[in-house]
Amino acid sequence: GAVVSQHPSRVICKSGTSVKIECRSLDFQATTMFWYRQFPKQSLMLMATSNEGSKATYEQGVEKDKFLINHASLTLSTLTVTSAHPEDSSFYICSASPWIEQFFGPGTRLTVL
C-alpha cells in the first residue's frame, strides 16, 4: 500500500518551454501533497504544500508564478515549471500524505537545455 507515482520520470526540454509533472497517490487519498526539489548530494528542499481544492502554500523564495501547482483531486497534484531555464534543472519529488507520514514518488529528473 501507500504507492505514489510520478510522471514523467525524466524530461529534457528547451529553455523557455513549460513542463508539467504529475503526482498521483494510487491506493490512498492524500489530504496534502508536497513538492520538493533536490540537488545532487543535498537534502530535500520543500517548495510548496498543496491541499485539495485550495491554493498551494509556497515556501519563501519559491516563485509561485514560475512553479504552478494544481491539486485537482485527493489523488492528483501537478507541478508546472513555466518558461523553464537551465537553472531549473533538478530532481523534483512529490509526496502525498494521508495524515502525518509522507509517501514519496520516484522523482522526476528535469534537464533544461
Add this chain to the structure above:
Amino acid sequence: QKEVEQDPGPLSVPEGAIVSLNCTYSNSAFQYFMWYRQYSRKGPELLMYTYSSGNKEDGRFTAQVDKSSKYISLFIRDSQPSDSATYLCAMSAWKTSYDKVIFGPGTSLSVIP
C-alpha cells in the same frame, strides 16, 4: 541552530556490522518521528514511524526516540550491501495542520561486501 541535525557521513561499514544513525533536534514540540531511506536518483522510502519516546522494531531495523535528550536513532542489524543509501530522519509536532514535517539533511551509508 538548525531544527534537525544529522551527520552527513559518508559512513562506511563492512557487511554484517551494526549501523547506528542518529539525529538531534531542537524543537521540544516534535512528537512524530520518521526514518526514510533514499537510493540514488529515487524518491525517499518510509522505513519506520514512531510516536513519542521509546523503541520500535521492524525486522533488522530498530528506531529509538529519546525526547528528553532530543535525540533519535536508527539501528540496522546485520547490514547488507543493499542497505547502502542515504538515510533521512524526519519529525513533526503536528499539533495543527500547519505543522510541517522537518527533514534532516541525510546520512550517506555504504555497506562494503
